[in-house]
């Protein structure tokens with residue numbers, strides 16, 4: 014897809030996120046709309062997959078490491094045709110294929126369970142080793158949170174990925190500056206991220222994660238890189254992106270809206286201000 | 288899109304059976320204790336707000352440490368603080384404590400009998416997010432750890448009393464937390480006082496003896512009241528301390544008459560209260576009819592709590608159903 018189309022798509026993904034939040038008017042809404050741009054670029058620009066055959070052997074693997082952000086991934090997968098759009102209606106309900114926290118037993122196209130955070134990159138190491146052993150040129154994309162980076166297993170995996178030169182891994186960190194107890198800068202400072210990943214022998218790019226063109230370039234660079242290194246794209250994103258009155262909400266981790274708040278959010282999103 | 292009026296996973300609240308409620312009984316008690324003892328410190332791993340220790344954090348910001356999302360460090364750092372003479376209360380969700388931190392708790396805390404209090408949110412089936420958040424196995428896993436005292440409180444009253452008791456006890460303790468601004472209050476109506484290591488009869492009855500722990504005691508008491516109307520008289524023996532188990536009281540109650548014995552726990556059927564009671568009775572050559580109410584040995588489903596608790600047989604309604612079947 015071209016840049017203009019991707020921008021349109023990202024808008025649809027955001028709308029899906031908000032619609033999925035309509036039942037409760039609360040949840041991981043801010044992260045969802047914030048991650049919509051890079052997820053759109055992944056599903057409509059970067060990754061190869063067959064929507065009708067999510068287990069196709071040649072697919073690029075996408076691992077959602079922090080499973081609570083399933084809302085955003087389902088929103089993108091519905092646009093990609095992996096799940097029917099009508100099904101988004103069932104998000105979080107009993108007997109739904111779209112549980113709040115992503116699990117492969119429930120949802121086509123979901124590769125790992127992400128509820129216990131910090132396992133994405135460690136599992137990616139094994140998958141990347143396996144793909145290389147099989148002679149596959151498929152890549153493993155991992156989506157992580159910035160709060161998640163405090164987990165020890167992330168860095169055990171980073172050390173291995175660097176040491177084994179797993180250039181078939183492309184990790185994306187959603188640097189949205191928030192986590193459960195508040196701002197990442199006040200809970201536990203994870204910066205400087207670029208230097209940390211460089212020190213672990215990653216090919217590191219830090220970009221505006223809400224800029225479709227920056228994301229496209231970063232993906233191109235990661236794929237074209239001649240360096241025998243795993244890639245990480247540090248995506249600085251704005252939680253609440255596209256819905257101005259949600260931006261900067263101190264309770265961004267788990268937004269609670271009333272009926273009017275939800276309608277206002279939808280209207281602001283549709284107006285397309287930023 | 289969206290179906291107004293439908294309950295989803297998020298809308299679950301922990302109000303049950305219309306009991307009165309209390310706000311953050313653990314966090315509020317910790318503040319009181321901290322006033323009396325300046326060695327008390329708090330830690331969490333990016334879940335302060337979700338384990339009620341945020342009220343302590345706000346009252347004593349310089350005695351609280353957020354280590355971010357690093358549960359293994361949480362346990363080691365708590366062990367380190369204990370070595371320096373502090374009394375750390377460390378909180379996160381029960382599933383991460385039991386599964387992710389086992390070695391760290393064993394080596395940094397329990398082997399040295401360190402004075403660390405570990406507080407686990409969402410014990411048993413208390414989350415609709417699926418297995419990652421459903422700590423259905425924490426009693427079995429942590430029960431295998433020498434030196435660790437284990438408490439599964441019933442309600443807000445007991446959470447507060449147990450928090451105080453563990454602060455006064457010198458050694459490692461794990462407590463399953465009931466959290467939030469609407470934690471049910473039940474035990475104040477039963478003239479009850481929590482004591483470490485003690486099981487207590489809350490209600491007498493000649494048809495069946497329920498031996499229960501945690502919030503299952505609340506459900507058993509509620510079930511017993513309703514069963515009374517069917518002329519089924521159920522006694523309830525509450526066992527809040529899972530380790531060390533109050534063997535004497537359990538044996539005395541079981542031996543009292545030929546009552547059907549029913550264990551009830553918010554935990555898998557593997558290795559929890561039911562298993563402990565069964566093995567105790569066998570060891571002591573006490574025979575009786577024994578039934579177990581517990582979660583199945585499965586990865587449980589995601590969904591709304593009310594539906595899940597009913598499906599898996601641990602809701603008040605499900606307890607009533609099962610007891611009726613067994614006693615008739």
Ligand SMILES: Cc1ncc(C[n+]2csc(CCOP(=O)(O)OP(=O)(O)O)c2C)c(N)n1
Pocket residue numbers: 044079081082128129130131157158159160161162187189190191192193266332333334356358383
């Ligand atoms: C191992 C583990 N610890 C704690 C949690 C609880 N938890 C869920 S989301 C979250 C914060 C996530 O922050 P971040 O990684 O920055 O993701 P964001 O919500 O910002 O996208 C926490 C602590 C968890 N799910 N798993």
Ligand SMILES: [Mg+2]
Pocket residue numbers: 158159160187188189190191192197
């Ligand atoms: Mg974040």
